[in-house]
Amino acid sequence: MWLLPFLDYASVxxxxxxxxxxxxxxxxxxxxxxxxxxxxxxxxxxxxxxxLDRDLFWIVDPMMLGVAALAALVVFFTAxxxxxxxxxxLWLDACALAVAVPxxxxxxxxxxxxxxxxxxxxxxxxxMGGLMRDVVCNEVPLVLKQGELYVTCAxxxxxxxxxxxxxxxxxxxxxxxxxxxxxxxxAGSLLFGWRLPVYRPRPPRTLPPKR
Amino acid sequence: MWLLPFLDYASVxxxxxxxxxxxxxxxxxxxxxxxxxxxxxxxxxxxxxxxLDRDLFWIVDPMMLGVAALAALVVFFTAxxxxxxxxxxLWLDACALAVAVPxxxxxxxxxxxxxxxxxxxxxxxxxMGGLMRDVVCNEVPLVLKQGELYVTCAxxxxxxxxxxxxxxxxxxxxxxxxxxxxxxxxAGSLLFGWRLPVYRPRPPRTLPPKR
Amino acid sequence: MWLLPFLDYASVxxxxxxxxxxxxxxxxxxxxxxxxxxxxxxxxxxxxxxxLDRDLFWIVDPMMLGVAALAALVVFFTAxxxxxxxxxxLWLDACALAVAVPxxxxxxxxxxxxxxxxxxxxxxxxxMGGLMRDVVCNEVPLVLKQGELYVTCAxxxxxxxxxxxxxxxxxxxxxxxxxxxxxxxxAGSLLFGWRLPVYRPRPPRTLPPKR
Numbered sequence: 229m230w231l232l233p234f235l236d237y238a239s240v241x242x243x244x245x246x247x248x249x250x251x252x253x254x255x256x257x258x259x260x261x262x263x264x265x266x267x268x269x270x271x272x273x274x275x276x277x278x279x280l281d282r283d284l285f286w287i288v289d290p291m292m293l294g295v296a297a298l299a300a301l302v303v304f305f306t307a308x309x310x311x312x313x314x315x316x317x318l319w320l321d322a323c324a325l326a327v328a329v330p331x332x333x334x335x336x337x338x339x340x341x342x343x344x345x346x347x348x349x350x351x352x353x354x355x356m357g358g359l360m361r362d363v364v365c366n367e368v369p370l371v372l373k374q375g376e377l378y379v380t381c382a383x384x385x386x387x388x389x390x391x392x393x394x395x396x397x398x399x400x401x402x403x404x405x406x407x408x409x410x411x412x413x414x415a416g417s418l419l420f421g422w423r424l425p426v427y428r429p430r431p432p433r434t435l436p437p438k439r
Numbered sequence: 440m441w442l443l444p445f446l447d448y449a450s451v452x453x454x455x456x457x458x459x460x461x462x463x464x465x466x467x468x469x470x471x472x473x474x475x476x477x478x479x480x481x482x483x484x485x486x487x488x489x490x491l492d493r494d495l496f497w498i499v500d501p502m503m504l505g506v507a508a509l510a511a512l513v514v515f516f517t518a519x520x521x522x523x524x525x526x527x528x529l530w531l532d533a534c535a536l537a538v539a540v541p542x543x544x545x546x547x548x549x550x551x552x553x554x555x556x557x558x559x560x561x562x563x564x565x566x567m568g569g570l571m572r573d574v575v576c577n578e579v580p581l582v583l584k585q586g587e588l589y590v591t592c593a594x595x596x597x598x599x600x601x602x603x604x605x606x607x608x609x610x611x612x613x614x615x616x617x618x619x620x621x622x623x624x625x626a627g628s629l630l631f632g633w634r635l636p637v638y639r640p641r642p643p644r645t646l647p648p649k650r
Numbered sequence: 651m652w653l654l655p656f657l658d659y660a661s662v663x664x665x666x667x668x669x670x671x672x673x674x675x676x677x678x679x680x681x682x683x684x685x686x687x688x689x690x691x692x693x694x695x696x697x698x699x700x701x702l703d704r705d706l707f708w709i710v711d712p713m714m715l716g717v718a719a720l721a722a723l724v725v726f727f728t729a730x731x732x733x734x735x736x737x738x739x740l741w742l743d744a745c746a747l748a749v750a751v752p753x754x755x756x757x758x759x760x761x762x763x764x765x766x767x768x769x770x771x772x773x774x775x776x777x778m779g780g781l782m783r784d785v786v787c788n789e790v791p792l793v794l795k796q797g798e799l800y801v802t803c804a805x806x807x808x809x810x811x812x813x814x815x816x817x818x819x820x821x822x823x824x825x826x827x828x829x830x831x832x833x834x835x836x837a838g839s840l841l842f843g844w845r846l847p848v849y850r851p852r853p854p855r856t857l858p859p860k861r
Contacts, residue, residue, distance in 0.1 A: 293770065
């Protein structure tokens with residue numbers, strides 16, 4: 229499982245970029261950039277490691293924190309060059325999701341968990357860092373955006389990894405399948421509006437709809 | 440302590456219903472329903488188990504996750520039948536509180552904790568799942584609703600359990616007392632407006648109150 | 651390291667005061683005061699202890715909870731005497747930050763961590779309790795206030811402790827330096843508007859700025 233540290237590095241770097249971009253929308257100072265970037269980058273994986281009772285990945289390898297800080301600095305000095313920071317956040321977040329979900333799946337597999345916990349850890353690692361970023365910075369959580377696939381992508385990625393493993397693919401290929409499915413679905417949702425049917429209430433009473 | 444898994448199941452199922460109802464107010468898709476339902480259902484107990492350094496209850500028994508997902512699916516297909524979803528959330532949340540508090544008390548007792556920690560774990564297990572649900576979904580946390588008993592019910596339930604234990608009642612009866620006190624107080628607050636005196640500032644200065 | 655419990659006590663007491671003051675702004679009842687005060691007082695240290703895999707400081711010494719509850723009661727009965735509760739929150743929070751950061755640094759040092767983790771634990775212990783308070787109570791997190799030093803103070807305090815240690819000062823003096831630097835910077839920011847350069851976007855497009 230030499231892939232796991234690599235996936236962790238990649239997801240830390242890309243999530244840190246999204247965190248720093250959100251910090252730039254909130255006009256924080258440079259330490260605030262590093263703080264939000266680190267929270268986003270390590271939030272999901274920290275929660276995963278605490279729940280699996282593993283050593284935290286950034287305590288095992290504190291270079292992760294350096295990567296997050298570096299990403300924050302890069303954004304601090306270059307964010308104004310972007311056409312649309314919000315678009316950049318969306319697409320970087322999609323990339324980060326696509327590496328964080330396999331990272332969560334791999335960690336849970338390495339801890340010898342069963343498939344329900346593997347699925348959950350994929351979703352937690354993928355979605356929770358971004359959720360913390362959005363809750364702390366008062367953005368509408370991407371998790372809750374109506375009519376977009378988000379948690380669903382993480383879920384489908386986890387299912388793809390389990391399916392590939394079940395069909396006998398090597399661990400690395402299964403994680404690749406996981407990343408591919410996650411990113412494809414999320415990109416399709418951003419580009420072409422792919423979505424699941426949303427809950428849409430029938431009017432619950434016969435009163436006129438003026439609420 | 441055969442009661443503990445049963446209490447955990449019941450609180451997972453009922454908290455999942457409330458989470459899914461909140462998801463329906465936010466018009467999420469079906470995976471979003473399952474996500475919010477699972478967060479609500481497992482949030483308090485997960486925090487309790489992490490703080491007590493126990494194995495997480497849903498890693499020990501992943502069927503819990505199935506229960507939460509099933510409850511989310513049921514709500515996804517039937518929520519429109521409800522007269523008022525908000526009333527349903529309030530009452531289901533009251534039931535879930537009344538089973539989650541004894542679950543927390545029982546877990547802390549089983550871990551050999553002293554009474555202050557037992558009280559806290561009752562409150563954490565009862566209130567934190569709903570708090571996470573409300574923070575993530577941008578609802579006003581029930582914990583903070585003015586003039587309603589909420590944390591107070593969890594606190595009183597914990598005190599009731601400790602008192603019953605102290606008077607020599609068997610563990611099961613103490614938990615029953617805990618659930619009864621918690622639900623009675625919460626129901627009384629919802630139906631009859633029972634409340635504790637709220638902090639109401641005297642005007643802090645002699646300026647006219649036009650702020 | 652006889653200082654660590656003392657620092658924990660002091661930060662619990664002062665953070666509890668700020669939590670109770672925020673609860674008074676939300677007009678909660680007395681149990682709500684205790685809940686928010688305890689969350690604020692123990693949030694950062696709990697997160698630190700969970701991440702370092704130590705026994706939680708308030709499970710080791712439940713008197714901490716009594717201190718937080720007492721502080722909440724004091725505020726419940728006296729908050730109306732204050733001229734400006736918001737100013738009191740700001741200054742008490744500055745004091746709490748200045749004791750919580752060395753508490754985090756000391757705990758991480760006692761766990762034998764390297765310097766990046768020591769810095770992080772100082773920031774987590776100092777900033778996270780207040781962040782939880784503000785997220786739960788829907789205040790604008792102090793962490794995010796534009797043009798104020800906050801996380802920066804915690805960071806600088808941690809650097810001061812590491813520097814003092816490196817120059818061979820005894821542990822207690824290093825922690826004193828840490829508290830001094832943290833408080834001085836935060837007080838300077840509140841009194842004289844000290845700040846770091848904030849991210850200020852150059853206009854990203856040539857469209858007229860009417861958004």
